[in-house]
Every structure is written in C-alpha cells, then in structure tokens.
Amino acid sequence: MHPKLDINLAGIRMKNPVMVASGTFGYGPEYSGLVDLNKLGAIVVKGISLQPWGGNRTPRLVEVPGGLINAIGLQNPGVEGFCEKYMPFLRKHDLAVIVNIWGKTVEDYAEVAARFSDVEGVHALEVNISCPNLKAGGSAFGTNLEATARVVSAVRARTRLPIIPKLAPNVSDIGAFARICVENGADALSLINSFPAMAINVETRRPVLANVTGGLSGPGIHPIAVKLVYEAAKAVKVPLIAIGGITSAKEALEFIIAGATAVAVGTANFTEPQTALRVVDGIADYLKRHALPSVDALIGSVRL
Amino acid sequence: MHPKLDINLAGIRMKNPVMVASGTFGYGPEYSGLVDLNKLGAIVVKGISLQPWGGNRTPRLVEVPGGLINAIGLQNPGVEGFCEKYMPFLRKHDLAVIVNIWGKTVEDYAEVAARFSDVEGVHALEVNISCPNLKAGGSAFGTNLEATARVVSAVRARTRLPIIPKLAPNVSDIGAFARICVENGADALSLINSFPAMAINVETRRPVLANVTGGLSGPGIHPIAVKLVYEAAKAVKVPLIAIGGITSAKEALEFIIAGATAVAVGTANFTEPQTALRVVDGIADYLKRHALPSVDALIGSVRL
Amino acid sequence: MHIENGKVLQHIPIGAGYKVLTLELPVIAAAARPGQFIHLRIASLPDAVLRRPFSIYRVEGGTLSILYKAVGRGTEAMQPLASGEILSVLGPLGNGFPLPLPAGRTPVLVAGGYGVAPLYYLARKLQTKGVLFVGGAKAADVLLEDEFRALGWDVEIATEDGSRGVKGLVTVPLDAWIKTGRTESALECFACGPNGLMKALGHRAVEGGFKAWLSLDRHMGCGVGACLACVQKVRIDGEDTLVRVCKEGPVFEARDVIWED
Amino acid sequence: MHIENGKVLQHIPIGAGYKVLTLELPVIAAAARPGQFIHLRIASLPDAVLRRPFSIYRVEGGTLSILYKAVGRGTEAMQPLASGEILSVLGPLGNGFPLPLPAGRTPVLVAGGYGVAPLYYLARKLQTKGVLFVGGAKAADVLLEDEFRALGWDVEIATEDGSRGVKGLVTVPLDAWIKTGRTESALECFACGPNGLMKALGHRAVEGGFKAWLSLDRHMGCGVGACLACVQKVRIDGEDTLVRVCKEGPVFEARDVIWED
C-alpha cells in the first residue's frame, strides 16, 4: 500500500508536506541543478519587499555550535525585479510557490501583498513579521500582538491569496500570537523564524556580524520549535508549517506529530542540498512502516 | 603581572567570576570529590522551596543535538532539610553560597527568602521566576512583568540578603524584565534559565519526557543568551550573572565582553565536571595575553 | 570517585552484537567494586553533552573492562574505538552489591542482556559458588556461559525461542529451581537486566520471601547525584522516598523498591 | 554543479603548514575550470552546518586536489583525513578566470598564501608563459616555486623578513618589475590571496591602467548563490550592485570592485 503524501494546506494542494524555507533556497534556480524542484511540496522564496533592498554589510553569517547566525538583512530585488527575473522559471515547475513578503510599515506589507495578488503562479504569501535583522518592522511587529493584528488584517484586506504569517520564536505565549493572526484572517501559520542571537570575537572584542546581532537557526533550535508548534496547534485550528532545525525525516516527523501539517527545511539546505528530498522519502518510509494511510493521519497524533 | 580575577557582585566578594549553575551541581558535596569548591567563585545550589518537593516523574532528562532537555521539576528537601543536610558542609568551604529559591505563590517566595535571611553562610538568594517545569509559578511569573514585580518586591521586603532574580529567556523584551526587577529591589540579575522545549519519540509518538515538555540547555542556546545578556546590560546597571551553554573560557568571555560581571557553568558540569575550573584558568590566561589588569576591565567592553 | 583518562587496550566483539572494551584505568580500577559503574565520555561524539553509564565487567591489575552493545548514537559512535585511543572516564560510581555474602547462603544470579557483566564481576569476588540464570532471545544471545562455568558455577539457560535451555523467560527455570525444595532463607539473589525482568524478580522475592538485590537501569545525567535525573521511589522503614540510582543505587533490595509502572 | 562523494586518495604536507588533499571526483573534475572552487562537507565535524570552500589546485584525470592550511575548527578536523575516507563535495562552483588570454598579452600572476593554488591551475591552462609574484612571511612560506618553474615560468619572490627574494610584500618586486619598461596594455594580471593584497593590487591596476582579475575570499554559506552571505559591492556600467562572490565570482575585474573598508 502506498501512503498518501499529498496535503491540502489552506486550499493549496501540495504533493507532499515538505517545503524549503525562505532565505535558504534562494528563488528557485540556485539549487535547481542539484534538487529537482518538481519533487518538493513547495518553495518559500527569499523575503521580498516593495522596492529592491540591499540588506546588511558583511560578514552576514557565522557558524556556531548547533547552527549558524545570519544577518543577511533581507536583501532582495523587490516585487518587480523578482517577478521579472524568477517567476517565469518558477512557473515552469510543478510545486507550490509561496512568496515570503516583508515591509517596514504596515502599508508596505499591504502594498506588496496587493502586487502579488494577480501574479500568475504565486500560490500563497508568507508574511514575515519576525525577521530578527530589521531595525524597523520585522520582529518588532511579530513580538507585539497589536502590531501583528494590524499587519495581518492589512494584508488580508489587499489580497485573495492564502496568507501565512510567520511567527517569531522569542515570545512568551505563542498561542496568543497564533490566535490573533487567525482572528485577523490568516489561512495558515509558519513557525518559527530564527532566534535573535549574537556572537562576539573574543580576540578583537567585536561582534562577528557586521549587523552586531542576527538570527540563530539550525539543529540546536529544533526542540524549542517543537514546543512552540505543539502550543500553537493547541491554540488554533488552521494548518501549521513547522520550521526549525530539520536535518532528516526524524525532526520533520516530530513536528507533524506535534501538530504541523507541513514542514520547511532551512539551514540544512546549506549542509546537504538534498535534505528536503530525503525528508520526503523518510516520511514515506515511516508511514509505510507504521501502516499509516496518509500524512493527515499523523498530524497532531502525539499521545499524552 | 597577575590579573585580578576577583569581583564584587552586589557586595558579594568572589575570588573569581565563575560559578556553577543551579541544578547542575547539586548542593555541594556531589562533585566535591572531583572539583575543589574553594577554587570556585560561587555555587548556586539546586532550587529550594518552603516544603520538600518531589519533582516530576521519570524520564526527566533527554539529550538532544547541542544540549539536553530537563524536566526535573525542582525536587528538593525544602528549607529545613537543605539547611540541616548541606549548610554545615558548605560553610566549611571558601566560596560564595547562593541559594536558588522558588515557590508556587508570591507568599511562598517571600517566606523562603525570610527563612534564609539569618542562615549563616548564605551569601545571596537567586530567585527562580523562570523554571519551565512548573505548572503554577516558575516561568508563569518570569514571563509576566507584573507578576515578576510582585515576586521580586515581596522577596525584597522579607530579606536583607542580596537578591538575584533569574530571568526567563522566552520573552520578547528582556530589558523590560531586567528594569522591573531592579525597580523592585533586585541587587543583581541571573540570565538565562533553560528554554521551554519538547522532544517526541517518533516511534511511539509519545513525548520523551514524563512531564511532556522541559527546559533546553547546553551549547546550542549560548548565542541566544549572549544577545539577551547584551540587551540586559544596556537596560540596567546592576551586575549580571550570565548563564547558557558555557563549555570553555571562550563562551564565558563572550558573556563578560557582552556585559556580564560573572558567569555560571551548567550542563557542561555533566560533560566535564572540571569545566568551571578550566574556565577560571582560561579567563586568567586571556587577561594576561591581552594585558588586562582585571576582569572588571573586560566587563561590557564589546566594541561596536 | 575519580576522573581518569583511559587508554583503549582492547575492543573485541563477543557475539550477539556485544563488545568488550578494555581500558587502562589504574586509579578507577583500584577503587572498583562489583555492581558499580563508570560514566564514559564518548570522544567521537564531541557534541554529546552527556556521558554514558556502563557497568564494570572485569577488573584486572590496572585495567577495567565493560561489556556493551550498540543501541543508539553513543554506543554506535563507540564501535570504531581502537587501541591507543583515549577516553575520559568518571568512576567508580554508585554502590555495588553488598559483600560479603552472609555465611551459609547460596548466591543466585539472574541476568538479562548486559546484566551478565556486573554479575560476572560479582561471581569472581564471591567465595561461595552458586548458580546463574541467564536468558536471551535465542541461543546466540546467551552471554558469558563458558566464563561462569569456568568459575565453577552452574548455569541455567532460557531462550525465548527455545533454541537453547528452557523455552521462555529466565524466570521459568528460576521458578522451577526455587520450587524444587529450596529453603528461601538459604539463598540470596543478585540480578541485573531489563526493568521488566527486575520487576518480575522483585515481586517473586517479596512473595517468595527470599533476599534479592536488583541493579536498576535508569537514564542518567551527571552520574554523581547532582542532577536528580535518575530517581527511583523506594520505601525505607515504612516511608516513601526518592533515591538516586546513580548514588544510592544502582543496587537496591527488592523489597524496598516501589514499582510505579 | 554537482554533488559527488570523493574518496581521499592522498593527503600530504607540503610545508609551511599547508597540505595537499587529493580526491577521486570524476564528475566534478571533468567540469572544473581554473579559478573555480569546491564546497567541502567535513565528515569529522558532523555538527558543523556549513561546508568549507576551497579553490581547485590541480585536476588530473578523475582526481581533484586542493591545497589548504589549518586555520580553525574545520581545517583542524581535516588534518587526520586518510586515504579511503569519503567526503561529500559540491562543485565546481563560481566562475573561473577568463580564458583564453587575448593574443600578445603576458600573464602576470600574483599570489599570497593559498592563492598559489588556483593560479597554478591557471598557469597549467595558459598557452603563454609568464611570471609569478609570490610572497610569504619567510622563505619557508613560499609555496609551489619549483612547480611554477617546472612549467617554465619566472618566479619573483618577496618575504617580509627578507630571508628569500626581495624584503617586503609581494607588491614591492611587482612595482619594480612593472616600472622597468613594460607597456601596461601588454600584460594581464591574475591574483588570489588575502583581501589586503587584492585591494592593494586592485588600486595599482586601476591607477597603472593594466587589466587585473582578482579572486576574492568571502565567508560563505550555501556556495551556490542562494543565501546572499558572500556579497561584494561592484560597479558595473556605472551602477553599484551587490554580486555574490560564490556565483558571479570569486573572480572579478579589479576596476569593477568597490572596496568598502
């Protein structure tokens, strides 16, 4: 018997629940020589803003035990540049295209969302309210309930596409943020973004990253992410996309059992570009071994 | 030239800035066959409550990449039991004794603090408002500004000992928590406690820990802790005790450069019981190499 | 209790997936007693924050051996260990089996899996010879039979598939043996193995009225009594208390242990 | 771009702390060009989430070699690599040096540290012989001199302590050499080394009006253009833009590079 891997995520049909996370897989072409995009459930592209944006100075990345800290600063070609340069390529492939969007003001977010509404081939918008690398906007929104509500409702008002707010991990009550997003029209939720973090070169006594602080990602944050997904699943009914420290099917399965409908592989793409494909295979094997008919049967099946 | 390692932490004189963290070094005797307590700056004993407390069921601990998750549940012999069984031993040693205290109600905290006020050989109280393993109390206090204020002021009112609230990491604005603690009489601050986290056995689909969730500690959380210490140091003037993922002098030095006056070694005691001693030596070597006269000269010396 | 860097002297497979690892540990070996364990830092798993506990199987001169099987990350990472490599070892830890054996008692050893290891060390220290009850899934899983016989001990075997000795769990031949006219007061039982076996044996001891010492296996953090990860509920003079398997244990008297699940 | 598991064939020290690691990589080797690099996963550092980039030094048949030095965690962990071990390799990555060399041009290579590696690979591919300027702290740090001479190239040496060749940085003999009656338009420079050297050379090229190709060294994440960790500001037809050293680079024309610090 062949288990059903396909899922329905807020109306988006995906052939499997495995996606690649925003900022770790570029816009599609970068890894396409190594990874058959048609085998992925979805790609979440690097964060896009209204106008092109240059991001932070280098160094932008540093490896630490259990992961890495990044402060890319959301460099991107802007809505127009992205649509011209990358959408034709993405349209040629059979996978869901989720565009990660951000802005410095509520209006920015809403405007970007509006621009993407009628772009052919865009399946959903992931609303990044949790980037640790923006002075204005970013996690300033995602750690404030009222600001979160404003961004989500403003985006909701300007697009018919499914919207997926991406939650910040550095909050005390993830359930409250999940609920306020849903109350304001979120169709699904992504969690989590990277953790605000910092590394100091003790010899020079300077921060390693030009931006001083950055976002921690990788295997080390996975157990925290599982807890947050578990809490969010108790708080809301909408589908959850779980992100954080996935390196194999094992971590992905923990997320699904904790309550996620889909998962996204981030940092591990740098380590092993084919990680997402291995996760797909590993989930299929697991369902067979446990005689489960589908991914759906596993979602939130944790036994207390 | 021999650099000065001794520090003055809220009036507590310590021969060096290296302590062992609460819950990872017992009450003193456990590791004393391997570690000369007289070489440590201070010991923070396992959390003590008014009455003896049994803690959680087993399994209470699980190793994960980059650290471990614990859900001990604050098992302890209570104030009386602790004073009888362990204070005579601790008094015989030349190091600062900091008692980590907790309660289920504000009154509990205040009462425990009062009981310790006149106990000879106790140098300070670390107020644990951030234990991820308590349904009532614990991080329920530490993630709520108003509750934090109530606990700290209540404890302040009942003791003349220096009080050191221990902050939770799962907050959006650590500076606000640092400030409210100081406004309510804190003499110093400890940060951070372990992160709420969860591990699931995918084969059984059950949580690995009997308590379902626990607290993540170890090397993986260090870069997050550095960021939080850096933020707290900008927010308040009182001395900070930095905790999280120290395995060598390097991580300790990052903390001090970020703004900490002292550091505490936790999980690494399990890996290498003599870690704290090596950190002391490593800090001394570093000060020599950089021709720095004292630890004080290094505190908060990060160059932006 | 000591921390000592041990040089690997030997690392040999003994069948059924088990290996014997022998380390040069003069200081720890000199202090060791049967039933105690060591806490091993696995150098080839640098990111692991926890050591791994292993019972002491043999002590000869300045060397100490453990008998182990690959069951996960750590023990897998131990597989390639070769002579000359250095491992950080904490030990000896815990209290061993109570010695000496009271006069006139016949020692009865009951082992499952790696449990034969500490019991073999015990058998070598006991003046009186006795009988070992050892079980396994199939014939090949029965460990150290020849070693025990070489010490002059009787060995009673049970295998789940009946391919060797009695068919079933090791408790089957044990029950039979006890029934055949033993005076319970004349025997003293020492056991180490899976929790299921320890529990079954514990109940028999209490009901059958014979003395039994059980070596329990609990997940551990520090191994020295500091973290409270390894607690076990016991009843001591009528009072329930939590004791630390790494410190007050791993050996407990059957009648004191309170089985919660 | 490919992912290939490469078997270690050779791993030999060549002095000054450098080693040459040779891997069996038929697919990547067949596609490689001078100036490109590989992204290596260090198996003995399983917890490292990032690969490590290394320039391609030699390609022969189905084998590929890199020349490297231990400077941190990853390169330290590479030290014990032995024949037969398998490493996951991503490559060939980036754009190489522009070939062929326009007719009538003399190739001038300028190397610092590991920079000799990609330049040696380039020299082997160039039809025209030229001159290599190579520097080091002391005589022992001057790498591959014999290899270049064996190709029939001139080698000009500078050492900071003057123990070999001219005393000072490699730019000293270079300046002298250029001044002695060269027509700048007749030479084309290819360089790889520390950022300080690349910057110094870049300015000389712009002022001196000769063509120079610089291979830049930036910390990398993905190595394939996806993460934007490795960006460099360049001016292309009057417009400032950020390019990815791993993808549009690592080789850039000196006059395009904007040096921010």
Ligand SMILES: Cc1cc2nc3c(=O)[nH]c(=O)nc-3n(C[C@H](O)[C@H](O)[C@H](O)COP(=O)(O)OP(=O)(O)OC[C@H]3O[C@@H](n4cnc5c(N)ncnc54)[C@H](O)[C@@H]3O)c2cc1C
């Ligand atoms: C007092 C004592 C004596 C022991 N003696 C032996 C022995 O002589 N030979 C032998 O083969 N095994 C023995 N064990 C079991 C041995 O400790 C485990 O097999 C080993 O820790 C597994 O580690 P791992 O990383 O391979 O497994 P993993 O499952 O990857 O380990 C993950 C975590 O769980 C812990 N863990 C997993 N299984 C066990 C277990 N059965 N008991 C305790 N902790 C566990 C590990 O220590 C580690 O912290 C003993 C255990 C205890 C408590």
Ligand SMILES: Cc1cc2nc3c(=O)[nH]c(=O)nc-3n(C[C@H](O)[C@H](O)[C@H](O)COP(=O)(O)OP(=O)(O)OC[C@H]3O[C@@H](n4cnc5c(N)ncnc54)[C@H](O)[C@@H]3O)c2cc1C
């Ligand atoms: C295109 C390119 C080609 C290179 N070719 C060679 C070569 O042929 N021979 C050689 O010896 N070295 C070369 N390097 C440098 C080499 O990548 C670093 O020495 C190596 O990454 C250091 O890793 P580590 O873990 O030992 O150092 P650590 O400092 O422990 O590494 C920590 C992090 O910083 C990065 N890092 C540290 N130093 C450098 C550096 N100089 N450049 C880029 N990243 C760095 C590491 O990749 C890692 O991500 C090249 C670098 C680049 C970008």
Ligand SMILES: Cc1cc2nc3c(=O)[nH]c(=O)nc-3n(C[C@H](O)[C@H](O)[C@H](O)COP(=O)(O)O)c2cc1C
């Ligand atoms: C280099 C890098 C760039 C990232 N860029 C973005 C981004 O543009 N937008 C966003 O929402 N998340 C971004 N992220 C966060 C990831 O999408 C993901 O949430 C995080 O890395 C945790 O997953 P991981 O542990 O699997 O990497 C970025 C992460 C990394 C490492």
Ligand SMILES: Cc1cc2nc3c(=O)[nH]c(=O)nc-3n(C[C@H](O)[C@H](O)[C@H](O)COP(=O)(O)O)c2cc1C
């Ligand atoms: C097993 C264990 C028990 C702990 N018990 C306590 C406690 O009783 N009180 C407390 O404030 N913190 C407790 N902690 C948290 C540590 O003191 C420390 O804040 C945390 O582990 C982070 O430091 P580390 O990464 O160095 O371990 C405990 C941690 C561990 C691992």
Ligand code: FES
């Ligand atoms: S393992 Fe830490 S108390 Fe037993």
Ligand code: FES
């Ligand atoms: S290293 Fe990722 S874009 Fe260059």
